[in-house]
Amino acid sequence: MALREEQIVRYSRQILLREVGGRGQEKLLAGGVRLRATGPAGLTAAAYVAAGGTAVAAGPEPLAPGAEGFLVPAAEVGQPASEVLGRVLPDVNADALPPRGTGRVAELPTAWDGEGPWVALGGDGTRGVVVFRGEGGCAGCFEATTASWGAPPSGALGVGLGALGALVLQRLLLGLGPALGACGWEAPGVMTALEVRRCGRCG
Ligand SMILES: [Zn+2]
Incomplete structure (x- = not known):
């Protein structure tokens, strides 16, 4: 899929990044996620993912108080995420529609299916x-x-966590970095590496 001229203009800032380039931008445009989120972490992730050119398809869950932000006007809280994103995404980036790809971005707790990449947004009540x-x-x-994690934080910590989640997803779509990992978000801007728990098969 070759980039159209208006796409080169729209994505020029990330195309200029050495780790993205034109080929990388084509990968971001070819990818897509199903979103399961009702709060600020997931909706912020969706905004950045969509702005980067990757498709976002939301589920039917009603948006929670605090979800309002880049994507969601305050009056839309309580409406199904799929309906609201269907209305607002074309204004953010029409390239984020229609649905495609096999990825998943979700706020914990949730179930995981599909091929991936998968990005989980969670927390323990104080950190993300x-x-x-x-x-x-x-x-x-x-x-x-x-x-071992619960729902992601709300407020500014949740917004920052969502932005981090979007960046992690984009790195996975570009084939960069480890295939499995976890990072903590202790305070706005303070990221820590976390241990991955091993499953029974991996020991
Ligand atoms: Zn394993």
């Missing part, structure tokens, strides 16, 4: 966590790691 799995990453280890 991003757990991710790309091509070749063990699904059992991913699920064992996500099982």
Whole structure:
């Protein structure tokens, strides 16, 4: 899929990044995720993922208070995520529609299916966590790691966590970085590496 002229203009800032380039931008445009999120972490991730050219298809869950932000006007809280994103995404980036790709971005707790890449947004009540799995990453280890975390933080911490999650997803779509991992988001801008839990098969 060759980039059209208006796409080269739209994505010029990320095309200029050495790790993205024109080929990388084509990968971001070919990818897509199903979103399961009702709060600020997931909706912020969706905004950045969509702005980067990757497709986002939301589920039917009603948007929670605090979801309002880049994507969601305050009046839309309580409406199904799929309906709201269907209305607002064309204004953010029409390239983010229609649905495609095999990825998944979700706020914990949730179930995981499809090929991936997978990005989980979670937390423990005070800090946030991003757990991710790309091509070749063990699904059992991913699920064992996500099982120890709850819902992601709200407020500014959740917004920052969502932005981090979008960046992690884009790296996975570009084939960069480890195929499995987790990072903590202790405070806005403070990221830490976290251990991945091993599943029964990996020991
Ligand atoms: Zn494993």
